[in-house]
Amino acid sequence: MAEATVDNGVPPTEEEESAADSFFDLDQDSKAGDISRKLESLERENKDMKERITTLTIEVEGSEEEKKLFDSIASRAVELETEVARLQHDLITAMSEGEEATHEVAELKKAIAEKGEKLDSIEKEVDALKKEKAESEKKVRELERKVGLLEVKEIEEKSKRLRVEEEMREKIDEKDREIIVFKRRVDELVSELDKWKLEKKSVEETLILSEKKSKEMEFLILQLQREVEEAQKVITGLKEKILDGFNGTDRDVQLSVAAQDMGFNWQLPAVAVAAAAASAGVVYVCYARRR
Structure with a gap:
């Protein structure tokens, strides 16, 4: 029974081990006790028979019946000796079997013991595996918690990203509208620039004409200045003659001067007109150069 338990790979418990030891010990003691008791009984019976044989040998030597009884007792003694020998052999066999059983029990x-050590090792491995399993389960729970947090964070990031994308889309739309407004403004500025270019071209053409007219006016002014200088000379001479007349010249001279004064009075408006025209020309040239 113990062999079957060990061969199955399941080590017996302490109760099973004690039961196996008790079983072999009881079996061995039972066989040896039975044989010993039978042997003692037969030895006592054999001793009694030998004593009776001795007594009968002394008392019964002449009687046939006693001789037959003696033969019967002797035959029984032989049988008992044979039985004793057999029982001794059985006892030796039982003791040998007991030793074998003891050896087998050992x-x-x-x-x-080896299975127990192996069982201890297995139990240690099982404990280590249980501990490792507990740690693995703890790590799995921790990983699940982290995965949950990452999923929540991912959802939050996704929501945040969507909000940012929506805000960026709104900003882009706003910038697109601003760009459209800027493009319109640029088109207006380009149109206005073209207009200013045309006006500039017209002004440049006008300026060229003005410069041409300015040069002509400068030439006229130079001529007028020369005429003014000549007129000033004439006026100076006339003034001198007038002064000479006031200083006591004769009447003829006065008449001549009067006549000349009459001529001077006719020339004076012409000189004034020429001076006014020259002044107007100078003012126009200065204004044209400033522009």
Whole structure:
């Protein structure tokens, strides 16, 4: 039974081991006790028979019946001796079997001890595996918690990204509208620039004409200045003659001067007109150069 338990790979418990030891010990003691009791009984009976044989040998030597009884007792003694020998052989066999059983029990105990050590090692491995399993489960729970947090964070990031994209889309739309407004403004500025270019071209053409007219006016002014200088000379001479007349010249001279004064009075408006025209020309040239 113990061998079957060990061979199955399941080490017996302490109760099973004790039961196996008790079983072999009881079986061995039972066989040896029975044989010993039978042997003692037969030895006592054999001793009694020998004593009776001795007594009968002394008392019964002449009687046939006593001789037959003696033969019967002797035959029984032989049978008893044979039985004793057989029982002794059985006792030796039982003792040998007991020794073998004891040896087998020792082997079984050794195997049980080895299985116990192996069981201890297995139990340690099981404990280590349980501990490792507990740590793995703890790590799995921790990883699940982290995964949950990452999923929540991912959802938040996705929501935030969507909000940012929506805001950026609104800003882009706003910038697109601003760009459209700017493009319109640029088109207006380009149109206005073209207009200013045309006006500039017209002004440049007008300026060229003005410069041409300015040069003509400068030439006229130079001529007028020369005429003014000549007129000033004439006026100076006339003034001198007038002064000479006031200083006591004769009447003829006065008449001549009067006549000349009459001529001077006719020339004076012409000189004034020429001076006014020259002044107007100078003013126009200065204004044209400033522009």
